[in-house]
Amino acid sequence: MKKLLFVILIFFIWVTSIYALSFRTYTKLVPTINSGGVEWAWPVNYDIAYEKGTTYVDLDLYIRKGTINPNWENDVESFWSKPGYNINIDFVTSSDDFNYWVEVVPGYGAPNMRYWWSDLGWREIAHEVGHMFGMYDEYGGNGALNPVTKYIGFDGIMGSILGTNLDRYYEVFDEAIASLNRDQPVPEPATIFLVGSGMIGLITFARRKFK
Ligand SMILES: [Zn+2]
Numbered sequence: 001m002k003k004l005l006f007v008i009l010i011f012f013i014w015v016t017s018i019y020a021l022s023f024r025t026y027t028k029l030v031p032t033i034n035s036g037g038v039e040w041a042w043p044v045n046y047d048i049a050y051e052k053g054t055t056y057v058d059l060d061l062y063i064r065k066g067t068i069n070p071n072w073e074n075d076v077e078s079f080w081s082k083p084g085y086n087i088n089i090d091f092v093t094s095s096d097d098f099n100y101w102v103e104v105v106p107g108y109g110a111p112n113m114r115y116w117w118s119d120l121g122w123r124e125i126a127h128e129v130g131h132m133f134g135m136y137d138e139y140g141g142n143g144a145l146n147p148v149t150k151y152i153g154f155d156g157i158m159g160s161i162l163g164t165n166l167d168r169y170y171e172v173f174d175e176a177i178a179s180l181n182r183d184q185p186v187p188e189p190a191t192i193f194l195v196g197s198g199m200i201g202l203i204t205f206a207r208r209k210f211k
Helices: 002-019 072-080 122-132 167-183 189-209
Strands: 024-033 039-051 054-065 085-092 100-105 115-117
Touching (some): 002 189, 039 167, 054 167
Parallel strands (some): 054 100, 100 115
16 A cells, blocks of 8 residues: 555656746847947846747746836736747745846836836836847837847837737747757656656666565
């Protein structure tokens, strides 16, 4: 009976190891240009995992100062999430573990990635979060433009009307997964299966032999 429980436990650990998402932190310095032709760059930092056709993105925002609007989290998450892309944003109050810090100022004004205003709508926050994922501005103003394509339209969330979540934005996540896999490949489920089966076999063998 004890042996059966042991085997069940090993099996449980093995199954969990297959289904646990292996999040990795993706960082990048995004080269950009403003409308005046000045070149600069901003840092990107978020956690990402890929499993069974879905990309999972996790962004922890440390609110260093001020108070967020309680609706932002859900609204921004549901805006950026779509089939194949699961976007999770958490506002954290501890500086122990976070991807980005933000300060919130009371009132209303023009935000950037770091400094937000308490009366902003979720679309403006979704736009700034887009930058945190590495997305460029798409309006002709004094923003962070793609140095190659520059102004390409205004109809998406990264454009001046703060519109929809256009498909092209999600290329940053595909690129992040590809780049992480180049640097450090994730073991395939088939490999985990073989290693797991081997381990169970060995343990069973050892237990029989030394009983
Ligand atoms: Zn912007």
